[in-house]
Amino acid sequence: MNLHAPSAPLSTDEAAVHADAFDSMVASVGSALLGKTEVVRLALVALLSQGHLLLEDVPGTGKTTLARAIAASVHGVWRRVQFTPDLLPSDVTGVTVFNQGTREFEFHPGPVFANVVVADEINRASPKTQSALLEVMEEGAVTVDGVRHAVPEPFQVVATQNPVEMSGTYRLPEAQLDRFLMRLTVGYADPAAELAIIRGDRLTTPDSLPAFTDAARMEQVRLAARRVRVDEAVYEYVLRVARATREHSALSVGLSTRATVAMAHTARIRALVSGRPYATPEDVKTLAQPLWAHRLVLSPEASVGGRTGTDVLAEVLEATPAPQPGHPGATATR
Template identity: 60%
Template structure:
């Protein structure tokens, strides 16, 4: 079934999105050195309305990365230090009887914030961990039968240490499936570690200035939902997930929720890379971070030392990459470590077939065009769009001309550009 067509994003909005995402990445990268791809993937999860699980050994910057991201977004953020004695009410909130008002009042917990840092999440009991299930999936918290909505945007960045097992509780599969990505920070190389030592007292997340606010992030989330995904790429994502379910060394493969997470993340990742459409390289780059933690291996595979990355490498080898014309191709062998690179090759021209098709009203959009020529109505001549998405017919409205549905839509789009800085009449600073 063909997906309903929607108007592609203007080129000015796409470039503005990429510029602002780049400034956010630079701000976080000033504190977390040498981990540019991890920072970009964390931003991808933010714009895709997902959550991130950072798993690595102590002292590599997991909590610092989460705090730096929270500091760059001018919104509410809270940190929850998970311990064995932490209660579910300490996370979600509690209803208390107020003697002055003779009524019950809800006192929200630390989960009511835009960015929640769940530090050492595997140290809390399973009962406390389950308090995050509802809010991570539905963005609501139910206390005493009453549902409360958390602020938007909402991002949970959880950290855990996979090495130390004393006093920890393994995360259940249901909760792992709620995380859009599972990332590993890793040790820095020698040059980066020396640079860290030189500025150890200067680089702190507390010294970061906010780069943007939650309203702008919310607009960026809505833009990511408008990125074009060609039908063959939907089929490609489904076949990759199906390959994990039928793999002989897999007990439980990727669920439909995982396929949805992959396509959502690919849309945000494409915008960060300055494109309004998804490429197969986007799906392959995100396959490891999005799919690996959702795969359960058989006991025999675990004894043999097989990893989820190796299963995904087999899937990329066996599932052909769809060609722009609808045909299939072959996928080159993945790297030796079994995980696709997080770097995306430069985008080919929009004529490859993955970009959004021309609209039925006569409007033609490509990712490399900054002008928009609308279809004519009743012989009226429309002023061509200016570079970076300027309003098409604002001059006609000021002159008292008739306001068509197309002109009203264009003026509203320009107003959104002025409000959030995505192209329109005012370009983003530094873009």
């Protein structure tokens, strides 16, 4: 038996089953955040991809509500940490204490030992405390007093932050931003949805939402996503965009290899939950801003000029031609 033999390509019927389940999940989570279906879809794609999620916006737009709703959708343990200037790293990761009864040191795990960790207003904590999440976000474990402790699986950090221009906030370092799969902006609700919220028509609270997925279900999705077909031209398109950012005069640092790998994986997930057994360049274009814009580091000149990573990425995407369906030189790969 060849253990490295490729799996059979995903069928349209199988993809449709996953898409129906995902649509039900979107509807459930969306009932707690009216008028934000596309944001909810992207957030749940990040969840199924087991990537960390950063929700950035001004106060009062529903960031924490969405984070809590995502946590409630997972059949597992979730914890909420309110990040404040006086929060210590040990308040997040845990601490080792001496037990007088057993005469031994015992590790008391912190709130990071959960399936979903809601890091509320993460940029209000000091850089030292923010860095406590670097190891666990990358490796799924924390090291305390020289001992490594693994966190449960699945594991996801859903962080919220206010814009860095607001007083009392600290800018997230680039190394930490690169560990977030997506950065999403919730934005204000449209007039109809906001009117319903003002009237009190929104009766669903995050805590009352049913759990739609668990570790076993997420593993099924990941296995199915591996069977989603990806044309070689799509891989090459991802690489061309990444290389263009690395050579762009307005950027000091372009997209990392971590960013390109994340795009390939997440594009498969998006195709799957859209009911397609194949990924397309449109998957890449749709995911580009939430997956890539926050990872770009502007040059000093571009920053002074008021440009943003979102602006530069839009220029790169516009200047980089996407492959067309049926590209003659492409081959279907997995």
